[in-house]
Amino acid sequence: MILTHCPACAAPLHSTNAKQCSRCKTRYCGLACQKQHWEGGGHDKLCKLIKKSGGAEQFHADTKYTAAVAVAAKECAEDTKGQTCYICTQALHWKTKEGLVRMCACRGTAGFAHVSCLAEQAKILVAEAEENNLDWKVQNDRFQRWHTCGLCEQMYHGVVECALSWACWKTYVGRPEDDWAYNVAISVLGNGLASARHHKESLSVREAELSMLLRTNGSQHNILVVQGNLAIAYEALGQHEEVLRMRRKIYSGWLKLYGEEHFDTLREANNLASSLLDLQRFEEAKSLLRRTLPVARRVGTSDELTLKMNWIYARVLYRDADATLDDLREAVSKHEELERTARRVLGGAHPDAVGIEKSLRDARAALRAREAEAVRVADRAAAGALQRDLYALRRRFELACEAGTVQVAERDALQRDLDAIQRRLEAREAPFSGVVSSICEAVGALAPGDA
Numbered sequence: 001m002i003l004t005h006c007p008a009c010a011a012p013l014h015s016t017n018a019k020q021c022s023r024c025k026t027r028y029c030g031l032a033c034q035k036q037h038w039e040g041g042g043h044d045k046l047c048k049l050i051k052k053s054g055g056a057e058q059f060h061a062d063t064k065y066t067a068a069v070a071v072a073a074k075e076c077a078e079d080t081k082g083q084t085c086y087i088c089t090q091a092l093h094w095k096t097k098e099g100l101v102r103m104c105a106c107r108g109t110a111g112f113a114h115v116s117c118l119a120e121q122a123k124i125l126v127a128e129a130e131e132n133n134l135d136w137k138v139q140n141d142r143f144q145r146w147h148t149c150g151l152c153e154q155m156y157h158g159v160v161e162c163a164l165s166w167a168c169w170k171t172y173v174g175r176p177e178d179d180w181a182y183n184v185a186i187s188v189l190g191n192g193l194a195s196a197r198h199h200k201e202s203l204s205v206r207e208a209e210l211s212m213l214l215r216t217n218g219s220q221h222n223i224l225v226v227q228g229n230l231a232i233a234y235e236a237l238g239q240h241e242e243v244l245r246m247r248r249k250i251y252s253g254w255l256k257l258y259g260e261e262h263f264d265t266l267r268e269a270n271n272l273a274s275s276l277l278d279l280q281r282f283e284e285a286k287s288l289l290r291r292t293l294p295v296a297r298r299v300g301t302s303d304e305l306t307l308k309m310n311w312i313y314a315r316v317l318y319r320d321a322d323a324t325l326d327d328l329r330e331a332v333s334k335h336e337e338l339e340r341t342a343r344r345v346l347g348g349a350h351p352d353a354v355g356i357e358k359s360l361r362d363a364r365a366a367l368r369a370r371e372a373e374a375v376r377v378a379d380r381a382a383a384g385a386l387q388r389d390l391y392a393l394r395r396r397f398e399l400a401c402e403a404g405t406v407q408v409a410e411r412d413a414l415q416r417d418l419d420a421i422q423r424r425l426e427a428r429e430a431p432f433s434g435v436v437s438s439i440c441e442a443v444g445a446l447a448p449g450d451a
């Protein structure tokens, strides 16, 4: 069940023993809310209809489905103008009068359809597989039609994926919680909502899915998958601390379940590192990746995953405010290497390849800024040394003047040191001209005593 909040006050409901309307099964946090919802919330008028639809969950799914289809058809109206459904061959659906949609990889005149027709097809294909007891893989393949186009075999996206996911949910919501199709449908719904950027709703469906899995003793594998989806929902909502908390937990879950070399564990290490990068926990990200990158290399996991992990490592190197000049140089050379690999493995237009290119520019800019800073620091040090040497030399001239006369050897030494200092001065602007002219005066004063 995904109606996990009281319809009157929005308080979260206990998963199994909430108070419910005896006729339509709408659940409440307590008697007061139930009474209030009946008298002032309009439930007295809806109760019969909800009961007739098959109960609160079914009614909710049906209502959300109808609204989602309208949104999808409206958003696709421009694209589908003058087209017909490839399933029923009509422009308007004969029964629902809904418009056409298309949000997959189909091009030209291919792939226009009614959400109702797509849903009907998926429903029949799955039912047929179930009736004929076709094996698990076939059932699973057919279930794909709830989110993947049968023509171009690409996933639907956005509002179309969302509408189809409500169709899927309303088809299986009446089944028991431990039914396989019910379980896949709730996850399809969570994905569909996320795809249409209904992140809050998606989060609440994922939460319902997780508590259902815990209730029905779901496998640890499935629980970790759902927790991963929950973390994605938190991320979409900008709750980064919550994401990090979950990622740590999920990573240790995979580690315990499958060990450090399993793909799921390594992928989660990458997710955790990414979350640490977002929150600028650079040291922790570095130490995690130093542990897991060698494992990824050793087991030869997917090129794409290794690339992602290396990319996080390279970003950590230059984003850390405490990064040394050597760290920045390493970050740039790593990025250059990653850029070449990304082009080869993913192609230049892949979002990761584009992202790596951008962060290469950022890393280079950070290195340039740091190098310029290093030059400024060295320059300041050189200027300080020059000033000290100048004052010391002036003091020597003054002492020679006070003495009145000077030995030839001493005068030559002074002259040599003065020439050397003047060569150093030529290399820079003249903030020391005052000191220099005072030395020149001293030299002038020195001349008569010399013989």
Ligand SMILES: [Zn+2]
Residues within 6 Å of the ligand: 006, 007, 008, 009, 010, 011, 028, 029, 030, 033
């Ligand atoms: Zn309530």
Ligand SMILES: [Zn+2]
Residues within 6 Å of the ligand: 021, 022, 023, 024, 025, 026, 043, 047, 048, 050
């Ligand atoms: Zn009722």
Ligand SMILES: [Zn+2]
Residues within 6 Å of the ligand: 085, 086, 087, 088, 089, 090, 093, 113, 114, 117
């Ligand atoms: Zn149709």
Ligand SMILES: [Zn+2]
Residues within 6 Å of the ligand: 104, 105, 106, 111, 149, 150, 151, 152, 153, 154
């Ligand atoms: Zn398609």
